[in-house]
Amino acid sequence: MAEFKITQxxxxxxxxxxxxxxxxxxxxxxxxxxxxxxxxxxxxxxxxEILHTLGISKSATSGAINLLLTANRLEYITRPGDRKRYFRAKILNWKVDMLQNMSQMTSIGPLLKEINKQRPKSTKEFNNTLTEMISFLEFLNAEIPFLLKKWESKK
Amino acid sequence: MAEFKITQxxxxxxxxxxxxxxxxxxxxxxxxxxxxxxxxxxxxxxxxEILHTLGISKSATSGAINLLLTANRLEYITRPGDRKRYFRAKILNWKVDMLQNMSQMTSIGPLLKEINKQRPKSTKEFNNTLTEMISFLEFLNAEIPFLLKKWESKK
DNA sequence: TATTTAGTTCATAATTTTCAGAACCAAATA
DNA sequence: TATTTGGTTCTGAAAATTATGAACTAAATA
Structure with a gap:
């Protein structure tokens, strides 16, 4: 079994x-x-190879791998007559991942909306700022898919 | 001193x-x-009022407030002849904050670039995917200021 | 000067996170 | 059947995070 190593x-x-x-x-x-x-x-x-290269325990490796599999950041393949799993980063997913990341950024919008609804009329400037934030978050959320399209067309 | 309360x-x-x-x-x-x-x-x-409303200790309040002041999320004003500080959320800053947030998202780009530079030629598909990610991150970073402008012009 | 106000700082306690190591298990091989 | 391989699961220890309470400080007031 050829040892797998990484450089310093x-x-x-x-x-x-x-x-x-x-x-x-x-x-x-x-x-x-x-x-x-x-x-x-x-x-x-x-x-x-992961365990050995990172110098962490079996249980830590097991936990980490399963976390990443669940989070859809990792996948694995198997080979006939080989009980080992071969893990790889699911980076082909990057578009979906980034879009999700961005929409998570905007996901505070609905909550801010709820908060703004119950605010007193008296704090007008504050409420207006909040309204602006919410508006921008909504705009951003709608804009996300177009960002990818724009980038693709620019290539 | 009128008690400050919030509803359930x-x-x-x-x-x-x-x-x-x-x-x-x-x-x-x-x-x-x-x-x-x-x-x-x-x-x-x-x-x-903060301490009392949240039911946390003085030291926790002190720590939290100073953290938020340092992070520029909070500010305070004082009033003549009053030793208390009156804290408020620095939400007028939201534009700068969000732009910072977004560019933090793209800040992994340079590191990925460095990684991609040292990758072997042999993993072509992987490297290409990485290159695409980097390209999109760069595009996104350049696009951020325009997003705000676009939103403002749309209003 | 003594007391109150508006906090800060420190020691430490409670909680949470994270990991290691050992025991375990199921499938494959000897 | 015994052993090896490729893991999983459990217990608990170490480390990090977070908050508390008490002691402290500096300014203002009595």
Missing amino acids: AQKELVEKLGVFYEKSGMQPAACRVMALMIVSDQTELTFE | AQKELVEKLGVFYEKSGMQPAACRVMALMIVSDQTELTFE
Whole structure:
């Protein structure tokens, strides 16, 4: 079994990208796994390769992988007569992912609307600002699909 | 001193909005303070009113307020002959805030670029997908200021 | 000067998150 | 049947986060 290794430079990239992912609230181990899948020369890695390369425990690896599978960030293939799973980053999904990300940004809109509805008339300036925010969030949400189209047509 | 109170419905909105804010990684107490500032009938609240309405300790209130002041999410005014500070949500800043939020979304671009540079030529499809992501992120980043302009002209 | 007000700071307690290690399991192989 | 492989699950420990309460401070007031 040929040992899979990553370089020092790659290790640093895994950490950097991992930390970036952490900002979204995902647990550290899962972030490292995801980052490794992006940085690694091999696009397909086994459970053992992930565990070994990252130097984390079996249970941490298992937990992280299953989290990422559930979150649809990872997928795996199998090969006939081979019980191992070969994991890979589901990056082909990036368009859907980014659109989802953006609409999550705008998802505070309805709540702000609800809040604005119950506000007293007296705080007019405040309410108006809130109304503007809501309007922009709605606009943004409607605009999201066009952004992708615009980018595609520009290429 | 007239007691400041919020209704049960408002309390629920504070929790809802608070939880929303928590998703961005801010600590719970600060999220509640921020949410209260948005939901409350009064747009200006004192330290004591915040502490009392949220039922949190002095130190938690102090920490949360200072965090929000540093993050530029809160500001305060003072009144002559009054040692209290009157805090309010800095929501007039919302445009800048949202633009910052969006560019933070695209800030992974340079790192992905660095990663893509060191990838082997052999994983062509993977690299191409990464290149596409980067391209879209760059496009998006350039597009952000226009979004606001477009919205403003549409109003 | 003594007390009150409006907070800040510190020690520490409670909670949550995260991970490791061991035990376990099911399928495949010897 | 015994062992190996490829994991999963459970217990608990370590670490990080978060909040409390008490002590403190500086300014204002009595």
